[in-house]
Amino acid sequence: VVIPKKAAEHLLKVSKFIDEVLVKLAGMPPFYKMNEVDDLIGTLIVALSPHTYAGVVGRIVGFTDSMVCFAHPIFHAAKRRDCDGDEDSIMLLLDPLINFSKLYLPDRVGGRMDSPLLITVTINPEEVDEQAHNVDICYRIPLKFYEAAEKGKHISEVLDIIPTIKSLIEKGSEIRTAFTHPQSSLETRPAESSYKRYGSMLEKIVGQLKLAERISAVDVHYVAEKMAETHLLSDILGNARAFFLQKFRCKKCGARYRRPPLTNTCVKCGGEIVQTVFRGAVEKYIELVEDILLKNIRNEYLRQRIMVAINNVKTTFEKEEKEQVSLEDFF
Template sequence: NCDGDEDAIMLLMDGLLNFSREILPANRGGQMDAPLVLTTRLNPTEIDKEALNVDAAWFYERQFYEATLHQPHPKDIADTMDFVERRLGSVAAVRGYGFTHDCNRIDEGPELSAYKTLATMIDKMNGQLNLCQRLRAIDARTVASSVIRSHFLPDLRGNLNAYGRQKVRCLKCGHSYRRMPLAGHCIQAQKAGGRGLSAHGIARSEGGLCNGRLALTVSEGAVRKYIEVTKHVMDTYGVDTYTRQNMEWLAGSV
């Protein structure tokens, strides 16, 4: 998988072949993120700081593996690592980066990831967590808890909040309301006919109410979509007590 190399080539070709000032919006901010300037020389001292944290070593020293037994803070052993930052000022800053696998063609990777080929979210979670169960270095229960806390729970909270504060929209005239009218239907004043009568001195009269049917703008399915898969993950792979109680409380609120 050479996603980084593919992205670099695609971004370069996008700037060279797929760009023109004529397609930039004229409004404010229209030139943001546009490839107006292409850099031809790479200066490692001028790039984003996080790129200086790239591990460029060809191998790790024995003391690195021994340090993992004590689980120190990464900063405590940073001096033993061969980061790009330590190569600044030398030719090695842009050459001689270590890697683990040779690659002759960057387009030989999978065209579709399993996230696209697997149909349902339950299938996707089973695929991820079944792999975790096969790997000795990974605790499937910890991964399941992390996915629920970082993805499913925030999504459920956000959608539940949006559902409670949503507007309603008239399917007939398109008018939206911040609160559902007590009448239960659209109360927007509807203008009556009278087109062409103004030439005869007859004013245009106002009609009755629209009385159109109102519809929600946030569906119930958007709130419930991850509840089933979350319960499946909790019952099948297990999660910590805090995550389970938090999810059960939110699901009960729905």
């Protein structure tokens, strides 16, 4: 694995911490004994993707200025990571081996995520996600391929022309990769994924739509519809549901109530009763969807579902115009 220089600088510090733990707490000799970043070359690491719990062992073979880990496609696929610019993580192998215990894990739902419960030492290429099997391994794309592309042939018709990792697996031969265009450097711009650079969801979505508008091969309406359908609409509906079915909590002692007591104070300690789901959580994507996505959505059914969801939220939080009328108003 070729790791970012920034990560290497951090791992160097971690190696010193681990050595100190070994010497001072365990009374053992230090293990890493590193002085500079270059000492990391050859060291074993565990790579773990977010929201998974199976780490994969790899070896550091170099550094890059880009904020990315370069590794074999099979390695990335083994940790269930594809090339969509998502986050990734690496640890020195000894770190999870000596500094990990199930006792450290939170007992909440999802608490086991992001922790190396399993560590894979040997990767079986057949067992990883099929995406990695589709990586081509030719050094020269044959003319036949371009001719087939010109005629708009289906991908299944060019399978024999372009060898892929899958064809190696089927033949039982050694897994290798290849490239068609020689490069003088692996580090071309951008050095950092904008998915990471953009802070808020709004920025990410605006960025994605801008990109979709520029690339003629991408249908911006399709992108907007997919985003709304798979993420934002379900988010709005889910948060609204959570808001209406929410429990209430005592600010002082943490007692939970299915419904707030009529006194609006905690029965156990008299503390203040507060909501567990707030208005902000329900409203957070409303403007985003209304202002940015809706104009790009052509599917009428989807558009109406979104409108209904937005109207539901809006009418719930609308300021009531009339206060309660008192009898005196009529005289």
